[in-house]
Each structure stands twice: as C-alpha cells, then as structure tokens.
Amino acid sequence: MIGGSAAGLFTATLLARRGVDVRVLERIETLEPEPRTLIVTNRMRGLLGRVAEGSIVNEIRRFELFTDGRAATISLNHPDLIIERRTLIQSLSEEAQRAGAKIEMGRRFHTLHANGNSLRVEIERCADGSREEVHADAVVGGDGAASHVARAAGWAPLETVPLLQAIVTLPKDMATDTVRVWFVPQDTPYFYWLIPESPTRGALGVIGESGPETKRCLEQFLEKRKFDAIEFQGGRIPVYKRWIPVERKVGSGSVYLVGDAAAQVKVSTVGGIVTGFRGALGVAEAILNGGASRELRTLRRELDFHLLLRRSLHSFQQSDYSHLVDLLNDPAKKSLGEYSRDEAWKMLWRVCLRQPRLVLLGLRGLLMRNRPFAGPRLAPDASDQTRTP
Ligand SMILES: Cc1cc2nc3c(=O)[nH]c(=O)nc-3n(C[C@H](O)[C@H](O)[C@H](O)COP(=O)(O)OP(=O)(O)OC[C@H]3O[C@@H](n4cnc5c(N)ncnc54)[C@H](O)[C@@H]3O)c2cc1C
Known part of the structure; x- marks a missing residue:
C-alpha cells in the first residue's frame, strides 16, 4: 500500500483482517498529518464502526442555505459528523496495525516495474535519500490526487480543483449543530460553507476553479462578513469526470488505485472521505475475490449521479x-x-x-451552456497538495 492516509489505511485494515500480508509505505516521517476539519455523513460510522468515534468533534442536525437574501433550513434525520482528519488517520493507523498490517513511515514511492510474477517497487527513505526495493504481488496506490503510483502504472493525470478553508470564530447567532451554505455563482460554481467544529470555532471554506481566484474570493468573503482567520487549511481535490477503472496489470502483477488517487470524490459537493472508504471496501473485495466487487459497482453509480x-x-x-x-x-x-x-x-x-x-x-x-462543467487544471506535484495561502 502506497500512502498511509484515510483510504490507504482502511484498505490495509480490510486486507490484513483477511490474512493478507500488507505493508503500508507513507512518505511523511511521523504520524502527524496536516490537521483538517471535515464534514462527512453518518455513513462513516457504518463503514468504520468504533474506529470513527475518536475523530468526531461535533454533530450537525441542520443545514441553512443562503442565496441572494433568501434562506432555507433543512433538518437532518441522521446527523452529519464533523471530524478532525489527523485523529481519524491516527485511529485508522492503530486499527491497521492491530489487524496485522506493517506501517513504515518516511518511505517515498518512486516507481514500479514488472518482475516475473510480481512487482518490483522502488522506494526512497526520506531521512537519508537511500533507496530500497520492495517486492509485491499487488500494489495499491492510496497516494492522493497527484498519485505517483497511477503515473507509474500508466493512468492519466487527474483534474483537480482548489479547496480552501479558514478557521474562524463562530458568529454569536450561530447554533453549533448547524452548517451554513452560501451559493454565490459570480464567485464560484460550487459554494461557501461554515461548519462548526466546537462551540466557538468553525471552518469557513470555498471550492473554486483557479487557486489565486479562490484565495481572493475567500479573503473577500471573510472581510465582507467580518471574520478573522485563525489559520488556513487547503489542498487540491480531484474532480470526478468519469469512472476510473481501479485495476491495471503491469506484467503479471496488479496495481490498484483507491480514494483521491482514483478520483473517488462526490463531485457535487467535492467530498472524498466516505467515497474513498467505499473505494477501499471495493478494492479490498476485488483483491480478495479475483476482480469482482459489488461495492465498486454501486460506488460508480453513486459517483456518476453526483456528476x-x-x-x-x-x-x-x-x-x-x-x-x-x-x-x-x-x-x-x-x-x-x-x-x-x-x-x-x-x-x-x-x-x-x-x-x-x-x-x-x-x-x-x-x-444551459454558460459555464459548462469542464477543464479545471491537472493535478500538480504532490507537494502542492496541502499548500495554504
Ligand atoms: C481543506 C480540505 C477540506 C476538505 N474537506 C472535506 C470534507 O469536509 N469532507 C470530505 O468528505 N472531504 C473533504 N476533503 C477531501 C478529503 O480530505 C479527501 O478526499 C481525502 O482526504 C482523500 O483521502 P486519500 O486517503 O485518498 O488521500 P490523501 O489524504 O491525499 O492521502 C494520500 C497519502 O499518500 C501519501 N503520499 C503521497 N505521495 C506519496 C509517495 N510518493 N510515497 C508515499 N506516500 C505518498 C501522502 O503523504 C498522504 O498521506 C477536503 C480536502 C481538503 C484539502
């Protein structure tokens, strides 16, 4: 498994639980990924069980939608969850190790080659730049939107959009179980949101199409509504344009993609956590069942509908x-x-x-053809993934 984040670690857990010998190689040195406040549906609880609980910092029972002076409130029967990504990844890592997976930090994937009946993977140790080789029957790329595994195995690069959010103090009139969403199409074809992560703080964010323009819009929005940014969080998210087959053969070995690396993102709202977990379930099923996966078929239908x-x-x-x-x-x-x-x-x-x-x-x-959904730019190098303004 290349990439020890949400989708990669969940895939590793599922495979290790079924007795597969799994090694996770992650380029960051320590298990301290960038903090990020995320909103997911209650479905995450069903997928992860108790592993999810430690990362949940708030529950959402209402959405308020605003546009041009109008508003609508939607009450949720099942609460959405606000989660802290760092804690989620740490819990997933513990669970993967409990299941028997080995996790090796500070290992950067370089490339892979066919090698008889298996695959030869070239890895760099980030601490000293030394190289090592790993041999595997199958390699799974859970290495994000700019996946190097995907490039090495011949998948085309993905298109991405910038997502930027500021941690702000919540307005006094805002309930902590409510998310606000603003549709401002002259700024973005997506939307702005404010999600409360605690009784006093929330993440105010926007998805755009160009990095500098998205940053400018967020700054203006913050200024107009008198929010002060405490910190920024950002990154590029893959845009799902069509289903990406998750397996390719390299010689006799199999290479799979999971999560952002396979653009398993709901493109209506640009959320990738739950769909990445479903992709993980699907890839694990495909590996264990020799290619067949019901989960991947239903995930594809869902992603196509969001498209x-x-x-x-x-x-x-x-x-x-x-x-x-x-x-x-x-x-x-x-x-x-x-x-x-x-x-x-x-x-x-x-x-x-x-x-x-x-x-x-x-x-x-x-x-309508005034702003067709097409052509954001290609994923930059992975180093751009968490660039903040
Ligand atoms: C600011 C922000 C807010 C977001 N908000 C939400 C939200 O509210 N809800 C939601 O559902 N989604 C949200 N998303 C999207 C969501 O975070 C992603 O879809 C999800 O994290 C993807 O997980 P992943 O495991 O596929 O990839 P990633 O989390 O990108 O992980 C890839 C991993 O691979 C490692 N890696 C990369 N290259 C290499 C290499 N060469 N060798 C070894 N390791 C490598 C990386 O270090 C990383 O650990 C948000 C994204 C951003 C940027």
Whole structure:
C-alpha cells in the first residue's frame, strides 16, 4: 500500500483482517498529518464502526442555505459528523496495525516495474535519500490526487480543483449543530460553507476553479462578513469526470488505485472521505475475490449521479439558486433531511416526487451552456497538495 492516509489505511485494515500480508509505505516521517476539519455523513460510522468515534468533534442536525437574501433550513434525520482528519488517520493507523498490517513511515514511492510474477517497487527513505526495493504481488496506490503510483502504472493525470478553508470564530447567532451554505455563482460554481467544529470555532471554506481566484474570493468573503482567520487549511481535490477503472496489470502483477488517487470524490459537493472508504471496501473485495466487487459497482453509480448533478448545478446563475430555494417546499425539505448525500439517488428521487418543478430546474441547468462543467487544471506535484495561502 502506497500512502498511509484515510483510504490507504482502511484498505490495509480490510486486507490484513483477511490474512493478507500488507505493508503500508507513507512518505511523511511521523504520524502527524496536516490537521483538517471535515464534514462527512453518518455513513462513516457504518463503514468504520468504533474506529470513527475518536475523530468526531461535533454533530450537525441542520443545514441553512443562503442565496441572494433568501434562506432555507433543512433538518437532518441522521446527523452529519464533523471530524478532525489527523485523529481519524491516527485511529485508522492503530486499527491497521492491530489487524496485522506493517506501517513504515518516511518511505517515498518512486516507481514500479514488472518482475516475473510480481512487482518490483522502488522506494526512497526520506531521512537519508537511500533507496530500497520492495517486492509485491499487488500494489495499491492510496497516494492522493497527484498519485505517483497511477503515473507509474500508466493512468492519466487527474483534474483537480482548489479547496480552501479558514478557521474562524463562530458568529454569536450561530447554533453549533448547524452548517451554513452560501451559493454565490459570480464567485464560484460550487459554494461557501461554515461548519462548526466546537462551540466557538468553525471552518469557513470555498471550492473554486483557479487557486489565486479562490484565495481572493475567500479573503473577500471573510472581510465582507467580518471574520478573522485563525489559520488556513487547503489542498487540491480531484474532480470526478468519469469512472476510473481501479485495476491495471503491469506484467503479471496488479496495481490498484483507491480514494483521491482514483478520483473517488462526490463531485457535487467535492467530498472524498466516505467515497474513498467505499473505494477501499471495493478494492479490498476485488483483491480478495479475483476482480469482482459489488461495492465498486454501486460506488460508480453513486459517483456518476453526483456528476450529473454537478453538470446541472455548474451552470446555475443567482436567479436559478433563488428559484431552487423558493421551490424547496416543506415535503421536499423533509426528503432532503431523510437521506444523506451518500444516497443521492434515493434523496433526489424522493425530493423530485414531492416537488416535480425541481426536475425542470435541473434539466434547465443541464441544457444551459454558460459555464459548462469542464477543464479545471491537472493535478500538480504532490507537494502542492496541502499548500495554504
Ligand atoms: C481543506 C480540505 C477540506 C476538505 N474537506 C472535506 C470534507 O469536509 N469532507 C470530505 O468528505 N472531504 C473533504 N476533503 C477531501 C478529503 O480530505 C479527501 O478526499 C481525502 O482526504 C482523500 O483521502 P486519500 O486517503 O485518498 O488521500 P490523501 O489524504 O491525499 O492521502 C494520500 C497519502 O499518500 C501519501 N503520499 C503521497 N505521495 C506519496 C509517495 N510518493 N510515497 C508515499 N506516500 C505518498 C501522502 O503523504 C498522504 O498521506 C477536503 C480536502 C481538503 C484539502
């Protein structure tokens, strides 16, 4: 396993539990990854069980949507979870080791080659630059959006978008179980959000299309609403444009990709934690079952559906968002709260049954051509992954 982060460590755990001899090689020296405040659906609990608990810092019961003076509130039947990424990765690492996986820090993947019936992997020890070789029947790349494993095995580079968030003091009128979302299409085809991580602090973020422009928009947004940034967190997220087959053969050996390395990201909201865990389940199934995986088939359907939604939303203008908020009648809001964005099919099917005019609005978005969903830039080198402003 190359990359000891969320998707990689979960894959390692699943395989080690089934008796596979797993070695995880991670380039950072100590298990102190960048802190990051993340929001995920309750689905994470179902996937990880007790391993998830230590990283949960808050629970969300409501979303408030704002656009151009209008607002809508959606109450969730199952709370979303605010998690701290560093603690999550540390807990996943402990679980992987408990299951029998060996974790080696300070090891940077360089390249891989076919070697008879297996694969020869070249690794650099980050401390002194010395090289070593590892031999494996299968290599899994869980090394993020700029995956070197993917390049070495012949997958094309991924397109990415910048995501930037500032840790801020929460406004006094804000409930700590509520997330605020603002749609401001003149700044970004995505959205701004404020997620409370404690009774006093939250992460105010934005997804954009170009790094400098996204930074400028976030700074303006902070200034306009009188927020002071305590710290910044940022990185580039892969954009899911089509399903990426997770396995390639190199000689007789198999190479797999998981998580951001395979763009397993919901492109409607650009969330990759839960879908990366589902990718991990799928890759583990594929390795253990000789290629077949039900989980990968359902994940593909889910990611394709988010792609359709993104294509529609990407062309939305202010008036479309206003119309969207106006159309959210009580039954439609109830359906939005019943299902999570990790069950987008079910959620939107129910919402559209209860407010059929939303289907027309969605179709209009798909047909508009003012801002087609295409062409953010390619993933830079991995060193750019966590660059902050
Ligand atoms: C600021 C920010 C906020 C986000 N918010 C959310 C959110 O709220 N909800 C959500 O669901 N998602 C969110 N995301 C996305 C989410 O963090 C990612 O989808 C997820 O972390 C991807 O996990 P991963 O394990 O696939 O890859 P990564 O976390 O990128 O891990 C890749 C690992 O591989 C290692 N590595 C890289 N190259 C090498 C090499 N050559 N050799 C050895 N090791 C290597 C890296 O050090 C790293 O540990 C956010 C992302 C950012 C940047």
